[in-house]
Amino acid sequence: MSSLPGRSLEYIKRYRDIVDDFDCFVEAISRPLNPSIRANTLLIDPDLLASRLEKRGFKLRRVPWHQWFFIVDDPELAEHPGRSLEHLLGYYYVQELSSALPPIVLDPKPGDLVLDMAAAPGSKTTQMAQMMKGIGTIVANDVSSDRIGALRSNIDRLRVTNVILTREDSRSFRSKIKYPKILLDAPCSSEGTVRKDPSHLANLTMTRIRRFSSLQKALVRRSYDLLEPGGVLVYSVCTFAPEEAEDVVSYAIDLGLDVEGFELPVMSDPGVVKWVDEKGRVHEYHKKVERTARVWPHLNDTGGMFIAKLRKPGGRLSQDRGYDIFMTDDIHGTAYMEPASKDDLEFFNRYFESRFGVDRRELSSYIVLKRGRSFWAFSGEMRTLEVLDRVESAGIRALNISGRIPKPTTSFLRLIGNRAKRNITSLRSYSELVEFMSGGIVRRKFDADPGFVIVKYGDDVLGCGMYSPRLGLVSQLPKYMRAEASWGLHPE
Numbered sequence: 001m002s003s004l005p006g007r008s009l010e011y012i013k014r015y016r017d018i019v020d021d022f023d024c025f026v027e028a029i030s031r032p033l034n035p036s037i038r039a040n041t042l043l044i045d046p047d048l049l050a051s052r053l054e055k056r057g058f059k060l061r062r063v064p065w066h067q068w069f070f071i072v073d074d075p076e077l078a079e080h081p082g083r084s085l086e087h088l089l090g091y092y093y094v095q096e097l098s099s100a101l102p103p104i105v106l107d108p109k110p111g112d113l114v115l116d117m118a119a120a121p122g123s124k125t126t127q128m129a130q131m132m133k134g135i136g137t138i139v140a141n142d143v144s145s146d147r148i149g150a151l152r153s154n155i156d157r158l159r160v161t162n163v164i165l166t167r168e169d170s171r172s173f174r175s176k177i178k179y180p181k182i183l184l185d186a187p188c189s190s191e192g193t194v195r196k197d198p199s200h201l202a203n204l205t206m207t208r209i210r211r212f213s214s215l216q217k218a219l220v221r222r223s224y225d226l227l228e229p230g231g232v233l234v235y236s237v238c239t240f241a242p243e244e245a246e247d248v249v250s251y252a253i254d255l256g257l258d259v260e261g262f263e264l265p266v267m268s269d270p271g272v273v274k275w276v277d278e279k280g281r282v283h284e285y286h287k288k289v290e291r292t293a294r295v296w297p298h299l300n301d302t303g304g305m306f307i308a309k310l311r312k313p314g315g316r317l318s319q320d321r322g323y324d325i326f327m328t329d330d331i332h333g334t335a336y337m338e339p340a341s342k343d344d345l346e347f348f349n350r351y352f353e354s355r356f357g358v359d360r361r362e363l364s365s366y367i368v369l370k371r372g373r374s375f376w377a378f379s380g381e382m383r384t385l386e387v388l389d390r391v392e393s394a395g396i397r398a399l400n401i402s403g404r405i406p407k408p409t410t411s412f413l414r415l416i417g418n419r420a421k422r423n424i425t426s427l428r429s430y431s432e433l434v435e436f437m438s439g440g441i442v443r444r445k446f447d448a449d450p451g452f453v454i455v456k457y458g459d460d461v462l463g464c465g466m467y468s469p470r471l472g473l474v475s476q477l478p479k480y481m482r483a484e485a486s487w488g489l490h491p492e
């Protein structure tokens, strides 16, 4: 018997004809989904992460088709899979398994240039950064400033330095270059996330679906313009409605994109060529939509996902990954994050050398950018940054000089902390860890100069603290990296 609210069950019947086993499908979407996590291989080996989490009581099940992923089986932790020290330190990301599939189809490699057209909150952006081993450039765009905030927090937490964040309506995304790989994980009616949030189905109307469908077509249209000849666009939506899936792909075919088949590591059905909707209307799509994939929740016990791999015909224009400058738009590179001047770079290097004993050669793996009173560490390509408009940030913020003394950020200290030789403080006990991680003050003397220090617990670099011999060590963790005392961060 389904636990779906009656209205949702009534609604979902429109898919009766296109699902192989409708009862099985309804049964699956009526059951909540245990969360899954992705080890952040930029920072930690998946086995090491699993053994750390298991020591603290997580019950993890390995995902057979991807070594980065684990399912969290413990029902209590499953409610809050992000409540651990490892999560706060960016060692993993909570990501639904079907959401891992579109990046697998796009297959970004180290050194690639990728445009992520609807990127927030960054599950796929950060997964692609891992696939690229942090080498190459991802341009991650989203229209919503709130969601960009979440995306930036995730990039910071996972210590991803090769992402350029832009905030634009992707329907009119401005760019002087074309891209060899584009991910369009489009805004959609999210029916496939019903196991996480049943309201997604309960509040759906056909008007909303139609609106999403036209938005998606406009986004595909712009993706087509931005794609280099021979380039690949992966289009995905976490929904079942053919209006947002095969219908959009048919539109893409009309634009001139070709549909390519692909292998998935999980079970899927081909896209539907013909179906009859709830009003008895018959819809027929291009035969080639059969090459797309529908990942129904009951096939692999996941959420739902539709994926298409689309290629723009033509040979590649340059051996140089799309860096021919296309004057498709009348824009000039208005990036207001610029490489630090010689003097500023000297100031930056000298600060980390003198305060923390970090060899400046260690810092040279980053391009140091400056905007206003802050420095940023970026490891993507400058020539991409230079030709983009509406840049929100590139890389991660490293140092702020607006106050009385320079203030390093927690994310940057986490990146370089293990190469530092001075002003490192180590916490001694679980209670000190909890105090620091929850934004409090550890009241004792440390062997450090007054001012900003690197704070460690065992081998983990926790972040930035402010040490004063009179007060103690005051946590400088940003709010989104703080824990609550009740979380149980570590076994005692």
Ligand SMILES: C[S@@+](CC[C@H](N)C(=O)[O-])C[C@H]1O[C@@H](n2cnc3c(N)ncnc32)[C@H](O)[C@@H]1O
Binding pocket: 099, 117, 118, 119, 120, 121, 122, 123, 124, 125, 141, 142, 143, 144, 147, 168, 169, 170, 171, 185, 186, 187, 188
């Ligand atoms: C399905 S979510 C993306 C999820 C993301 N790819 C991930 O894996 O974490 C769709 C995103 O599209 C964004 N969006 C909606 N309309 C947009 C537009 N016109 N241009 C750019 N982004 C848009 C939303 O703010 C939302 O963050």
